[in-house]
Amino acid sequence: EAQVTQNPRYLITVTGKKLTVTCSQNMNHEYMSWYRQDPGLGLRQIYYSMNVEVTDKGDVPEGYKVSRKEKRNFPLILESPSPNQTSLYFCASRRYRGLLGEQYFGPGTRLTVT
Amino acid sequence: AQTVTQSQPEMSVQEAETVTLSCTYDTSENNYYLFWYKQPPSRQMILVIRQEAYKQQNATENRFSVNFQKAAKSFSLKISDSQLGDTAMYFCAFMKPGYGGSQGNLIFGKGTKLSVKP
Numbered sequence A: 001e002a003q004v005t006q007n008p009r010y011l012i013t014v015t016g017k018k019l020t021v022t023c024s025q026n027m028n029h030e031y032m033s034w035y036r037q038d039p040g041l042g043l044r045q046i047y048y049s050m051n052v053e054v055t056d057k058g059d060v061p062e063g064y065k066v067s068r069k070e071k072r073n074f075p076l077i078l079e080s081p082s083p084n085q086t087s088l089y090f091c092a093s094r095r096y097r098g099l100l101g102e103q104y105f106g107p108g109t110r111l112t113v114t
Numbered sequence B: 001a002q003t004v005t006q007s008q009p010e011m012s013v014q015e016a017e018t019v020t021l022s023c024t025y026d027t028s029e030n031n032y033y034l035f036w037y038k039q040p041p042s043r044q045m046i047l048v049i050r051q052e053a054y055k056q057q058n059a060t061e062n063r064f065s066v067n068f069q070k071a072a073k074s075f076s077l078k079i080s081d082s083q084l085g086d087t088a089m090y091f092c093a094f095m096k097p098g099y100g101g102s103q104g105n106l107i108f109g110k111g112t113k114l115s116v117k118p
Helices: none
Strands: A004-007 A010-013 A019-025 A031-038 A042-051 A054-057 A076-078 A087-094 A109-113 B003-005 B010-014 B019-021 B024-026 B033-039 B046-052 B064-069 B074-079 B088-095 B106-108 B112-117
Touching (some): A004 A087, A010 A019, B033 B064, B033 B074, B046 B064
Antiparallel strands (some): A031 A042, B003 B024
16 A cells, blocks of 8 residues: 555654654655644645755754655654644655656654653 | 635535635746645545646546636635535645756645534
8 A cells, every 4th residue: 555654643752852753655756755734834844855865945944854865764853852843744755757746645743842 | 935825714614515715826837736635633634636737627526626717826625515524624735846946845825624514
């Protein structure tokens, strides 16, 4: 089954404790991205990657890091989480070319930073 | 920069009736894609319908259809015969096709929360 998986689905942590949210896709997609969703703000892009070792900032990259060492994985790293990073996070992937740009979304990760 | 505006934070409709969700966008591009995504209480993002800007014909998917007005930069979603399962947050999104920089990134509106009442 074609899918994007994220782990963990729920996470409660404390300020300053480094964490990683994993994202993996099994569709051999070149393009992957991370979004955060906040009430009244919709989804905003954090980082994206066009292929292995190629990443770039989205609209709200501050406080986040990413890496793309393998095509299927695109982890999101919070080196020193703060309460304003409490949010719902989505990973997404798509083929780089064609297929009308449809993005496949993971199930979301609910992060709470206290 | 492109922007997407959904002016209706919340809407409600009676079961079996028709409802229209509004979306406007701002862009100087001529070729782009527009999408409507549904997010039910499960939080999963589900693609409802998509429209290519160079196609004049409005897209239709079963009970879901769009009214795409390119000159007015308007992209509304019509849901016919509303069902309880249509209760969800709906997001309008814009994407400029391409292979570098911000091309290929989705830009979302803030969403419209739709409640279907029995």
